[in-house]
Amino acid sequence: MRRALVVGAGIAGIQVALDIANSGYEVVLVERLPSIGGHMAQLSETFPTLDCSQCILTPRTVEVGHHPNIKLMTYSEVISVESVDGESGKLGHREAGEQVTNLPIYQSTNLPEFRVRIRRKAAYVDWNLCTGCGACQEKCPTKVISEFERGMGQRKAIYVVSPQAVPNKPVIDAEHCLYLTSKQGNSTTGVALHPADIEAGRVSAVGKPRRPRCGLCARVCPTGAIAFDQEDALFEERVNAIVLATGYDLLSPTRLPEYGGGRLPDVIDGLAFERLLSASGPTAGKIRRPSDGAEPKEVVFVQCSGSRDPERGVPYCSKICCMYTAKHAMLYKHHVPDGHAYVFYIDVRAGGKGYEEFVNRAAEEAGVVYLRGKVSKIVPQDGRLVVWGADTLSGQRVEIAADLVVLATAVLPAAGSERLAAMLGLASDGSGFYVPANAEIRPVESHVPGVFLAGAGLGPRDIPETVAQASGAAAKVLKLFAAARREGDEESEGNTEVME
């Protein structure tokens, strides 16, 4: 039986898994969050067609959830990989970061085999019993700042990531659950995604005063699924190919001190703005600024925040932010027609089907004001934010008093990708993104036989590019499996018809 491991279940991993599974092979899909979808699940509408992101994503997540060939392991992480066969046996000896160039195109018909250890975090809920009824989440008294809502909304200590989550089974956040913290003697101070939120005083556990042994969820659960004694579980899977689809993270605003360093509540990043735009977001799709819930009338968008800036951020261009900023500014104007949107840019990078036209629509039809220049500083003043910038076209200094500032922060490789790369002996180029075997003609293969790459883990990219490329990675796996099937000891399955 040929099987593939796909690490990361954003749209890239989902696409890879579906393409392989639909071809009749088994896929183990590992995702570290409790549910799948990745960043796409957080987006409101997508450029350039303004399709609702959830709406086009859920058919895929649902398909993954039901697919007989996909073994979905969420809330799980790969902890080690060992090569079993001789061919990729070198794997263990390769130094992380060692450059291997010009390896021959993979030709071996020996199917690689990997032994993969996977740790599933304790969810404290027995998912086999849980029906996803939601009663526990309703009753849980502990509210926690939601990572999914980028710190702008709340969830309970027992939670599912989003209403349409697949799988729709809750996990208990052991750091905040009253029962578990009292049991383990943990403290209940709030820990959220951004240390900046804590500094800004936006984060604290809002729950009732600490009370030992709450256990409410266990009491209301109709199926007795709550399992406070659940522990992390270790699994071992044998697979013949690995696809890394671990995606990206955004640069933390704390790294941008001149833009408030994450201390100004009304300076938010692009994903936070997506949540504000989203009908299922913390403001139910109304544009409200975090500090006081007012509707912002002057909004400044700052492109290249930390990108193209080797001194303070990253040297590369994050590729997607010009487009999503145009989308943000346009959608903002749709929501708040009497508001003003300003975009600071260096170059507008709109290379893609319909992209140029989309940006033109933002500027011409929606009336978004594009200013070519850099923002030097953002300072709070009388409840507003003063944005200091330069318009390099007129050569003049610009000062805008804004109600909300949205930073298009740099795209970074997902935390932990370097560890995975090192584990597999992949080459590294210092950026932390995965390095393909040949950037130009082998864009989805790694240097290691049997290991393939997909999605934003290879560098920033938008959804269409991610999806096309993810299918590309799937093709490499299918090719490997099919070749092995042909040469292998199994019967030829009658699909090697020779052309007359």
Add this chain to the structure above:
Amino acid sequence: MSKIGVFICHCGHNIAGTVDVEAVAEALRRVPGVALATTYKYCCSEPGQKLIRDSIQEQGLDGVVVAACSPAMHETTFRRAVASAGLNPYLCECANIRELCSWVHQGDPEQATAKAIAIVQTIVEKVKRDEPLEMLKLPITRRALVIGGGIAGLQTALDIADAGYPVLLVERSQRLGGKMAELSGTYLNFEAASDLLAQKIEAVTHHPRIEVLTEAEVVEVSGYVGNFNVRVGRLGTDKLVNWEGQAPSTNLPMYQSTELAVGAIVVATGYDRYPLSALPEYGAGQIADVIDTLAFEGMLATGGEIRRPSDGKVPREVVFVQCAGSRDPEHGVPYCSKICCMVVAKQATMYARRVAGGQAYVFYMDIRSAGRGYEEYVDEAMQKHGVLYVRGKVSRLFPADSKVMVWGVDTLSGRPIEVAADLVVLATPMVPSAGTAELAQRLRAATDADGFFAEAHPKLRPVESLTAGIYLAGAAQGPKDIPEAIAQASGAAAKVLSLFSHEEMTQDPLVAYVIEELCSACGTCVEVCPYQARSIHPVRNVAIVNAALCQNCGACVVACPNKASQVFNWKPEQFLAMVDAIF
């Protein structure tokens, strides 16, 4: 009496924010034949589907209506859920109360609720009269046709053939490689475009499962996914020498034409350069020393000295003009050609490296170097190779002595700029390759507003065309560079491999059928069917339907004078009952 279950979805705020879903449920409970009407926050979620499954089993429902989003979104989801509860999936229908109702009547909850009730009622009447149907099974010919032998076509062919299936690769020019064969180097590898390409061509031409036909074209396509019939014409060599720009014609004499059955078709026909003569404002086509990037690519490729066309002198000052014709709806094309910012950076760098003391200028609007390592690459062109980037448009270009004068404005300093150039290189747009429209017609595949092949969904189905079984690879779908073309070409191969991994395929049974007793074989339906799905059976002398081709459009139903033509589960009495339900 039917026992129909109605599930009304809140879709979070999307529906429930406007439509009073409880009122809809209340109203539906009063409809005869409705055994259950209930609401749920996200019907498509796992617990939502479970609710539907459980209700079917517990209440013995014989029909299901999910009042939610467009059936295009989740019809499959709900039908699958229904099937897993043991009910025939075609007894489940979606009533669209989101796109058709809550989203368009946001300000008017009362009317929206009334409309939602009406919509759901009609679908209830439909479901009452739906018949259980079985999936159709169709055979698959596991052989692929790849049209176009550029880097994209080569990659697709290799991926499919390596996985064990035979491939026919049809290329209309004399050689494989497409535009990549005309390049000097790639961005990251100045010398080796031809080496990289040669590897692929070598692999393709020696592959036991790939047959290559050059100077050939696909002249006819019939059939449907899994079972296409294509006729490939090989054209006389003499007719093809001056191929560039000439529209392909099926009337050209052919010395050979082969018919072949294939299961899948990948279109990899690439792009063409924009004709220089269409850019008179740049003096293009009139001034010998105004050339396009592909021509400059040819000069760089020779490896020797760079010499300008007019007098063979080594150019000392070269001006590159980006977006020459792109992003310019009035004079050229409205879109951005995506690759030329990088191509220009590459060419300017190569020029600077080859011609000591030469100066390269680049006029640009925005520098679009978004891609791994691309930003750094352009920085290096500026900093290390001294290429002068000027942000602004060229306003005039004219010959003066042996030079080409370039007038422009630097929009950053606001100052006019004048360069006396020895050579001007225009980064002209990438346009769909000649004959794309005709080929699209033959394939019954759609093209987009710019003339490139249109993908099935701009986000999630970028390598499929809207026609089942026809996939897209490379620049045929829109401007892209080599890495993107290759990744996408492999993506197209994955779709073909998925299709071929099955012995047979299944198809939705919602197609037209003929009530033979009523059919007079008049042939009206044969004429009106836009998908060539109808024919008259030669022996039985009645109209028949090729279910694999039928797209369920209903044209035949309307056209048939004898009411002999119908579509499964869209029968006239269903429509009438639906209308009666609300008027």
